[in-house]
Amino acid sequence: MFALVGRSIESLRQVARGLGTVLKHAAREPITKEFPDTMPQLAGHFRGRLALAVNPQTGDHLCISCLQCERVCPDKCIQITSHKSPETNKPELINFKIDHGLCMFCGLCTEVCPTNCIINTNDFEMADYSRESLVYDLKKLTLTQDESAHYYSKKELPMPKPKPKPAAKPAAGAAAAKPAADKPAGKPEAKAEAKPEAKPESAEAKPAAAAPEAKAAEESAAKPAETQAKAEDSAAKAIETQAKTVETATKAEETAAKSGETQQKAEEVLKAAEASTKTEESSEKPEEKTREIDLGRVPAKSDEAAETKAAEEPKKEGEQ
Helix, strand or coil: CHHHHHHHHHHHHHHHHHHHHHHHHHCCCCCCCCCCCCCCCCCCCCCCCEEECECCCCCCECCCCCCHHHHHCCCCCEEEEEEECCCCCCEEEEEEEEECCCCCCCCHHHHHCCCCCEEECCCCCCCCCCCHHHEECHHHHECCHHHHHHHHHHCCCCCCCCCCCCCCCCCHHHHHHHHHHHCCCCCHHHHHHHHHHHHHHHHHHHHHHHHHHHHHHHHHHHHHHHHHHHHHHHHHHHHHHHHHHHHHHHHHHHHHHHHHHHHHHHHHHHHHHHHHHHHHHHHHHHHHHHHHHHHCCCCCHHHHHHHHHHHHHHHHHHHC
């Protein structure tokens, strides 16, 4: 009796303890968040979608086409297209592709990048309807200047150094002034008379000297675009030639298969012809024997019996 009362009291105590925890949590705010209305606060080094950052201060692209990320990638999902610049004699980026359908987000490419150009963003919503749409090109991968500044501050990355500007070409006026200074000095009266006349000439020479400089600057600015277009054309031609070689290889395989089939058919026809000739020879042999018997070449059994009887009759007469 006492044991039953003790058990009932213990069970009531446990029920009261559970109701106490329920009432305690009922007054608290909910911990769960409704995604995607409220986004989670991810860590700075979260390995999400890959992207290419630009200089947050100048907006220049940071990729130098060193191909280290392409070499270190274990899935071989990075493809870089570049060419050697004729002006700087350094590799220049043309296109950058990453197949996020193959990427396993290991972060090795971000570690080996010498300029901190390729980084892992906090974007993890990458679901799509086709595998081709998961291949990001240079336009999709490149971040804006504000986004790059946000990730640089969140990941605590050092600010990149600005690219060195190309050295300015010497002015044409300074080059024209050197030969004039090298000439021997004339009479002082000639100098005094030549000074007022030289001023308008120098004023007229300045715009004439500035015109070729502007043309040279325009030509130098147009050269990278031309080289980039040529490189793109050459890449397209290489892809076309590769497709043609694949087509020719498939055609050659088809023709080889067809020739093999025709050879097999020819062998079968030859075997059938040989079999037919053998059957014809076997059928012709008895016909030849019958012909020989008919022509008298081979004596028949009836003739042989008649000859033996004719030979035996004189023997019997002699005996009688």
